[in-house]
Amino acid sequence: MGNSIQSDKLNHRTRARVRDLGEVFTPEAYVEDMLQIIEKENKNSWKDEDISFFEPSCGHGNIVAAIYKKRINAIYKKALSHSIKEAPLYAVANALNTLWAIDIDEQNIRQCRSRVMAITIDFLKEKMRINLDKTLIIKNKDFMAHVLCTIKWHIHENETLSALSNKSCAQNAALKTKSGSKWFTKNGHQQIDFQLSWSSFFAECEDKNLVPINFERALKLLSNISAGSSKGLENFEFAKELIIKDTEDLPKLSRTALAV
Numbered sequence: 001m002g003n004s005i006q007s008d009k010l011n012h013r014t015r016a017r018v019r020d021l022g023e024v025f026t027p028e029a030y031v032e033d034m035l036q037i038i039e040k041e042n043k044n045s046w047k048d049e050d051i052s053f054f055e056p057s058c059g060h061g062n063i064v065a066a067i068y069k070k071r072i073n074a075i076y077k078k079a080l081s082h083s084i085k086e087a088p089l090y091a092v093a094n095a096l097n098t099l100w101a102i103d104i105d106e107q108n109i110r111q112c113r114s115r116v117m118a119i120t121i122d123f124l125k126e127k128m129r130i131n132l133d134k135t136l137i138i139k140n141k142d143f144m145a146h147v148l149c150t151i152k153w154h155i156h157e158n159e160t161l162s163a164l165s166n167k168s169c170a171q172n173a174a175l176k177t178k179s180g181s182k183w184f185t186k187n188g189h190q191q192i193d194f195q196l197s198w199s200s201f202f203a204e205c206e207d208k209n210l211v212p213i214n215f216e217r218a219l220k221l222l223s224n225i226s227a228g229s230s231k232g233l234e235n236f237e238f239a240k241e242l243i244i245k246d247t248e249d250l251p252k253l254s255r256t257a258l259a260v
Contacts, residue, residue: 026062026063046074049075052098053067057160060112061112075090088128100154104157109155133225133243145218149202149218153197154197154198161177162191165191
């Protein structure tokens with residue numbers, strides 16, 4: 001990821017933002033050092049599908065992106081060693097469903113989602129030896145719809161102190177910070193249920209013979225993208241990574257860099 005791209009697209013902090021949100025991004029140079037601590041504690045952490053990762057203040061996704069890359073590659077290698085069919089899809093599904101991230105700022109969430117989406121596309125195209133986005137969509141439409149829904153479900157705008165509190169004490173928790181109080185007053189209590197991943201929610205709906213509206217919207221959007229239209233993109237703004245025009249030159253520039 002080029003430094004110039006990162007500076008232009010990611011470092012949107014102003015003095016007002018730092019003052020109002022207490023926003024301090026973790027430099028990417030330090031992220032790897034932080035994650036090595038996890039590896040020292042548990043060398044199998046990246047491939048362990050029973051472990052979930054939660055970033056309570058994800059910003060534009062420096063830590064989330066690094067964790068996600070480690071997860072998909074480690075789970076992919078594990079899947080190959082166990083002769084699991086469709087190992088790339090298996091790795092993405094399990095990495096996404098065990099990754100959670102929130103931030104109080106909507107702009108940060110858009111960028112974090114976009115980065116995770118870009119990493120997913122690059123990974124799947126490389127491992128499945130697919131050159132074009134349209135081919136990836138056509139061959140894996142239902143799966144890609146789940147990818148869109150999972151990213152939207154697991155990476156979302158929220159206020160950390162209240163989100164990790166029950167209803168009776170959520171407001172008092174949010175009041176501990178000025179930005180938290182402001183957000184809570186506007187949006188109310190949105191407690192996170194880490195047991196209710198997108199996959200488990202979808203399974204509950206299937207048991208009731210229901211199809212989640214977001215899944216229907218995702219399928220429709222993918223059909224539109226395959227037909228050359230971006231209609232419905234407002235429901236999954238980060239899916240713009242799928243409508244970057246396929247060209248012979250595109251693989252020369254990392255899509256992950258384009259996403260930021």
